[in-house]
Structure formats: C-alpha cells, structure tokens
Amino acid sequence: MKSNKYFVFLIGSQLLYGKQVLNTVEYQSKEMTSYLTSKLPFCITLTSIITDSETAINTIKKINNDDRAVGVIAWMHTFSPSKNWIRALQLLQKPLLHFSTQYLDHIPYNSIDFNYMNINQSAHGDKEFGFLTYRLNIKNKIICGYWKDSQTIKAIADWMKVANAYNESFNIKVASFGSIMKRVAVTEGDKIEAQIKFGWLVDYISLSELEKYVDAVTEKEIFESYSALKQRYTLNIDNDHIKKDSVLYQLKLYLAIKSFLTKNHYSAFTTNFEDLGSLKQLPGLAVQLLEYDGFGFGAEGDWKNAALDRLLKILSNNQKTGFMEDYTLDYRKKSGLILGSHMLEVDPSLSSTKPTVEVHKLSIGNRNAPARLVFSGSKGTGICISLIDLGTHFKFITYDIECFNNLPSTPHLPIATQYWQPKLGLIKGSQQWIENGGSHHTILSLSISPEQIETLSKLFKVNYIRIK
Ligand code: MN
Secondary structure (H helix, E strand, O other): OOOEEEEEEEEEEEOOOHHHHHHHHHHHHHHHHHHHHHHHOEEEEEEEOOOOOHHHHHHHHHHHHHEEEEEEEEEOOOOOOOHHHHHHHOOOOOOOOEOOOOOOOOOOOOOOOHHHHOOHHHHHHHHHHHHHHHHOOOEEEEEOOOOOHHHHHHHHHHHHHHHHHHHOOOOEEEEEOOOOOOOOOOOOOOOOHHHHOOOOOEEEEOOOHHHHHHHHHHHHHHHHHHHHHHHHHOOOOOOOOOHOOOOOOOHHHHHHHHHHHHHHHOOEEOOOOOOOOOOOOEEEHHHHHHOOOOOOOHHHHOHHHHHHHHHHHHHHOOOOOOOOOOOEEOOOOOOOOEEEEEOHHHOOHHOOOEEEEEEEOOOOOOOOOEEEEOEOOOOEEEEEEEEEEEOOEEEEEEEEEEEEEOOOOOOOOOOOEEEEEOOHHHHHHHHHHHHHOOEEEEEEEEEOOHHHHHHHHHHHHOEEEOOO
C-alpha cells in the first residue's frame, strides 16, 4: 500500500489561447497524473492549471503548510511566462522537480498545425521555466524525458525517495550514549550547523539514564524476544549456558535501548566502547537488531554517521544500507579489495546469507564476551558515503564500488563482513578518498545511487564530490 504522503503536479500555462486549449491541457494532465501515480512509489495530485501569479502563490502556500505534501513536480504544458512564477518559487519550501516532457512522444507530421502548436508548447515552455529556476539558484532537480518511458519514471521514483528522505531529515533525533571516543577528530563536528543544515538534533545521553531502562526490562520480554530471534536467525551457541546468557543479555540491551529511543522520540543512536557505564557487554547483537528495525547507528559516538544512516535507511526503505568501517585491505587481489566491517555492529540489511548468532570474546572494552550476528555481505554495485565537517562547511564524498561476498572465511575473526572494491581500483580509489578527506566510517549502500546523493546534497546545499 502506498504512503498517505503525496506529490503535487503543477501544470503551467497561460490564458492567451482561450478556454478550449486550457480544457485540453487539463484533460491531458489528468491522464498523465493517473498514469504516473500507477507507476510511482507515491501518489501525484493535480491542482488547477496555473496561468497567473496569484494562483501560483496560493498553491505554493498551501503545499508548504501541508505535511502530507512531500514535494512539487512542475511541468510547463504550454508557454507559461515565468514572471508569474517568481514569488511562488521564492516561497516554496519543499523539494522541486522540474519535469520537462511532452504529451506526445513524436511530431504528428501529417496533422500538425497551429492549433496543435497552441496546445503543445513544452519544448519552449520548459526552457522558460528552466531559465527562471536557474536565475533564482533553486538547485531543483531537472528530469527530461517522455513521461511513459520506464527510464523517465525510474528517475522520478528515485527523486521522490530523496525528496521524502530530505523532508524526514528534519525529524531525525540522535541519542549519543556516552558521547565521542576520546581524541578522534573525524567523528567531531558542529552540531548546531548540522541541525541548521540537516535538521538533526543530537543529544548526549549518560549511561546512568540508559541503565534505568536496562533495569526495567522484564524476563518475559527477553524470552519473547529470544523466540523471535530464533525464528529469524540461526543460533550457533552450542547449548552453552554462558553463551546463551550472553545472547539474553544482548536482548536485554536491545529492549532497553529501543524503549529509551522510542519513548524519547530518537530514531538514531551512537555507542562508545570507552564509556559503557555498568553495562556488562558492548552492545553488539543489540545494535544489529535496532538497525534491522530501522534505527540509524554510529559507533564510537559518530553522530554524523548515525543520523546519515537513519536518513539513508529512509531513502532506501532499509534495504542493503548500513554503517560501515574500512577494516583491512588486500592489495594482492586483482585491483585490490577492502574488507569492511566493525567490531560487532555490522548492519544485517547487508547480509546475503542467513545470519548466525555467535558469542566470542572481544579484546577491547574490558567486558564479557558479546553476542553478535555473523554473516556474509552482498554482491553488486554500490556506493560508500561519507559526510565530513570541515569547520567552515560540510561535504559529502562518495565513491562508486563493486561489492563481493565469495571470499575465504575468517575463522579467527568471527564478525559480519562486506567486501568491496572502489570502481577506480583500490589504489586510485583510496588515494582520491584520502585526498578528499573521506572518513574511515561510512554508510555503505547497494540500493542508493550516486545521483540520489547528488540530489540530496543539492537540497541541503552541501558540497558533494563523487569519486568514480
Ligand atoms: Mn569504528
């Protein structure tokens, strides 16, 4: 079922050619609206045809105030003088797609006459509108193409998901348990600027606050959660009571963190192995279960990646997208490989195998052996996305990657793994990544395109470098 959110289709025209022409414009626009709605992830609604400045302004004001209206798709069916659009576009606070298309996909050579030309003017009408958005420096998306072509529809669908994620970004709240790992630079940043630019609210949460929620979890809740875990994953704990206790403890942490986040309206969180308060284990399986539920995550207090992870989970519908770290390298393989992972917290949305629940000692953090999900990552085309704060401005960096999963197992490193190779190769890719200041923590995705990140960075008015 489609979401109750929708996009508004604004059709531009003018009164010059009379009522008959406008009726045809409206009729054709209705046909396009219902066709596109049937093919796209969100509904499109049509307003009255816009022929003057007052209607444009009033329409935009209504859209701005309607929480269900995600964004605007504008198409100039006929020539719509752009002075009519200046104030309306200045007032618009939602993402704008300029859709440059035409009712017919061809020129009707045998029948074309001036009557046809009075109705079908998008070839020049869309350029008039394009000039104005360029002049106003709106940074809107432009998609050119025939409205029934599958490529065009795919481009609109990709844009819609970005527009929706952009709006949702301003609702993201990050709970940072124990703040940031000492002396690390890249995980730092200007939280006020992040809230101004991206809408992210980041709160430090002391472990003593979380401990109250840990104490409140009941045995019954833990055992219900244990049954669900056994249904979803393979338990590999050899009937060992100590290992089972470790799994149950991670479930307790999962329920406690989830309860804290939900009650306090957070949709992303960070942990820090240097500050675990009285917790008996570093949250591992607990984090992975929260990632499965759609919460954004950043390790070592990495709040920028936690918020970005949540944002990109909205964009990708939580498909094959998660927090990642460059773990270790293989220079020997053809063009080189990066093993991506983290201590425990690798996102199960990236798995291509049924994850196993395992318990192994962790030589960092000075706590009990934690349970975690172990699995192989996915195969296919993807990207790594980094967001860095340079003091004066934020910057998005991505590189195009190829992901792999059929590699030798690592029996003495019992963690989930995702292998990848920069499209440029390991050496050139790493070189450019480092030259651009890209972080060791990223969000890796096999379901988000670089074009979507470009659209997103334009909406946020943040610099973007694509390494490809
Ligand atoms: Mn890390």
